Amino acid sequence: MSLEMEYDCPECDNSQFWRTAYTELHLGEKTKWRCSECGYGFININDGISTADA
Numbered sequence: 199m200s201l202e203m204e205y206d207c208p209e210c211d212n213s214q215f216w217r218t219a220y221t222e223l224h225l226g227e228k229t230k231w232r233c234s235e236c237g238y239g240f241i242n243i244n245d246g247i248s249t250a251d252a
Contacts, residue, residue: 203231205250209238 205215212235219230226244233239240250 205231207233207236207238208250209233210236212236 201217203215203217204213206213207215210233212233214234215231216234217229218232218239219228221228223243225247229242231240231242240248242248242250
């Protein structure tokens with residue numbers, strides 16, 4: 199799994215996100231992502247569940 203991803207941040211104009219945490223759950227793989235500019239973060243679980251606003 200990559201340590202960075204392209205994603206349009208809803209808080210600023212940046213599109214660079216870094217993986218800050220990763221763990222295995224009974225639902226699948228949980229990954230936390232954080233914007234490198236403003237610190238906005240969201241969580242993805244198994245690429246199907248996300249807390250991202252956009």
